[in-house]
Amino acid sequence: xxxxxxxxxxxxxxxxxxxxxxxxxxxxxxxxxxxxxxxxxxxxxxxxxxxxxxxxxxxxxxxxxxxxxxxxxxxxxxxxxxxxxxxxxxxxxxxxxxxxxxxxxxxxxxxxxxxxxxxxxxxxxxxxxxxxxxxxxxxxxxxxxxxxxxxxxxxxxxxxxxxxxxxxxxxxxxxxxxxxxxxxxxxxxxxxxxxxxxxxxxxxxxxxxxxxxxxxxxxxxxxxxxxxxxxxxxxxxxxxxxxxxxxxxxxxxxxxxxxxxxxxxxxxxxxxxxxxxxxxxxxxxxxxxxxxxxxxxxxxxxxxxxxxxxxxxxxxxxxxxxxxxxxxxxxxxxxxxxxxxxxxxxxxxxxxxxxxxxxxxxxxxxxxxxxxxxxxxxxxxxxxxxxxxxxxxxxxxxxxxxxxxxxxxxxxxxxxxxxxxxxxxxxxxxxxxxxxxxxxxxxxxxxxxxxxxxxxxxxxxxxxxxxxxxxxxxxxxxxxxxxxxxxxxxxxxxxxxxxxxxxxxxxxxxxxxxxxxxxxxxxxxxxxxxxxxxxxxxxxxxxxxxxxxxxxxxxx
Ligand code: G6Q
Numbered sequence: 001x002x003x004x005x006x007x008x009x010x011x012x013x014x015x016x017x018x019x020x021x022x023x024x025x026x027x028x029x030x031x032x033x034x035x036x037x038x039x040x041x042x043x044x045x046x047x048x049x050x051x052x053x054x055x056x057x058x059x060x061x062x063x064x065x066x067x068x069x070x071x072x073x074x075x076x077x078x079x080x081x082x083x084x085x086x087x088x089x090x091x092x093x094x095x096x097x098x099x100x101x102x103x104x105x106x107x108x109x110x111x112x113x114x115x116x117x118x119x120x121x122x123x124x125x126x127x128x129x130x131x132x133x134x135x136x137x138x139x140x141x142x143x144x145x146x147x148x149x150x151x152x153x154x155x156x157x158x159x160x161x162x163x164x165x166x167x168x169x170x171x172x173x174x175x176x177x178x179x180x181x182x183x184x185x186x187x188x189x190x191x192x193x194x195x196x197x198x199x200x201x202x203x204x205x206x207x208x209x210x211x212x213x214x215x216x217x218x219x220x221x222x223x224x225x226x227x228x229x230x231x232x233x234x235x236x237x238x239x240x241x242x243x244x245x246x247x248x249x250x251x252x253x254x255x256x257x258x259x260x261x262x263x264x265x266x267x268x269x270x271x272x273x274x275x276x277x278x279x280x281x282x283x284x285x286x287x288x289x290x291x292x293x294x295x296x297x298x299x300x301x302x303x304x305x306x307x308x309x310x311x312x313x314x315x316x317x318x319x320x321x322x323x324x325x326x327x328x329x330x331x332x333x334x335x336x337x338x339x340x341x342x343x344x345x346x347x348x349x350x351x352x353x354x355x356x357x358x359x360x361x362x363x364x365x366x367x368x369x370x371x372x373x374x375x376x377x378x379x380x381x382x383x384x385x386x387x388x389x390x391x392x393x394x395x396x397x398x399x400x401x402x403x404x405x406x407x408x409x410x411x412x413x414x415x416x417x418x419x420x421x422x423x424x425x426x427x428x429x430x431x432x433x434x435x436x437x438x439x440x441x442x443x444x445x446x447x448x449x450x451x452x453x454x455x456x457x458x459x460x461x462x463x464x465x466x467x468x469x470x471x472x473x474x475x476x477x478x479x480x481x482x483x484x485x486x487x488x489x490x491x492x493x494x495x496x497x498x499x500x501x502x503x504x505x506x507x508x509x510x511x512x513x514x515x516x517x518x519x520x521x522x523x524x525x526x527x528x529x530x531x532x533x534x535x536x537x538x539x540x541x542x543x544x545x546x547x548x549x550x551x552x553x554x555x556x
Pocket of ligand 1: 152153154155204205206207208209210213266267268269353505508
């Protein structure tokens, strides 16, 4: 049995679960009119209401005991101090240095990295301002009107969620696209609507070796050259963001237009680095810096606030409560904001790539559940799709509901409707509907006794479904920066409690090499038999279509 499962704090929570598991939140609210004041906290304009959780003062105390037992404060110090806490790759984890607006020295291997960080930020400012002002022009003197980011995973999802959610701040006349998928459709469909003369490609890849990104980058380069026919023009239309400067140069990118970052920045934590270049291009450097400032605010809060008032810690420990004691398998992210529709996908990578691990820091298989399945959708759309399962399904899905107090688009009653739906859902999930309430409703509708008996059980809702509500004044770069950093630190805290390394991704690396052999097999005519029978069968089935009439088709 692992030390964690054997530990006093874990066992105390286990015993407490038995005490509390049948208590309904409805009664907790009835018994304590101060519950909202007690279980909510503010930071800047962000309010976290966690009162609709299956907790009491005792639960929170025990969860914080577990956090202290796991030495969250010590590990937090190690991360901020640049210690190589990414133990399987021997790397520091310093995305916090990228947004260190205090400029206090941050040391990696005895060197202050802030000079390099600030130099790249200055390079991003210089370049983005030249593009946005029209000083930087395409090869024939046209102004840049379209930015296409080519990258995948961490080199795509972060800048994409920020650009999408801040689109009202974008420069007029400037468009941005994110191309990630190896499926050519993604690139082809994007290129259909653009012209090379006013398009700037940002090739974003930490390694500059990721197959999908390199494939898209080379296809984009070919498209450009086929239309423009001038190699020299590449330098005006292709820039790169990478830790691998040499590979970017080899691709043909002018070294002055390669934006560097470092191996102490993990892919899914990289939007704060030069990977944020598309953000600066599209929204302007001042807004990018606001985003960094918001994240830095949250870093200070995470580093300094007592655990009991620390938003990332509270969210993390509530997640552990459901994941490990209620056996909840998943966690929902429901942004009631169309601008934040990409947030579930972004957090899916952040959380599932970080904490989707089975082996602990000591190399042993864990005997407890680690990271949950993250999923969700923007409201109110989700209500008309999968919320049925949240209300009446057999699986618990603790969820975060995020909503701005004020809309960016104050049009008629839209925001009032959106807002009331958000609150009505969390209220209904918490309260449920009792048998007597369902009965009274049906009686008021004038239903007969026989009709009522037939359906009443279906109209009863258990309730007692936990949610957090995260409300902020309005969606600004600063608030978004703070929210994203809040989730990063939540994931960090959970990883520490579970004693896993949240900063490697061997599953992703495995995926990067897996396809190689099959790719070779697909290129040759004739059946293969070197895999399992399913893989052989699937390879051979595709070949049947591929090699038929090949001479009349372009090979792919
Ligand atoms: C993130 C992962 C992964 C990575 C992509 C792209 O933490 O490592 O999502 O970001 O595989 O990698 P490159 O940036 O090296 O192309």
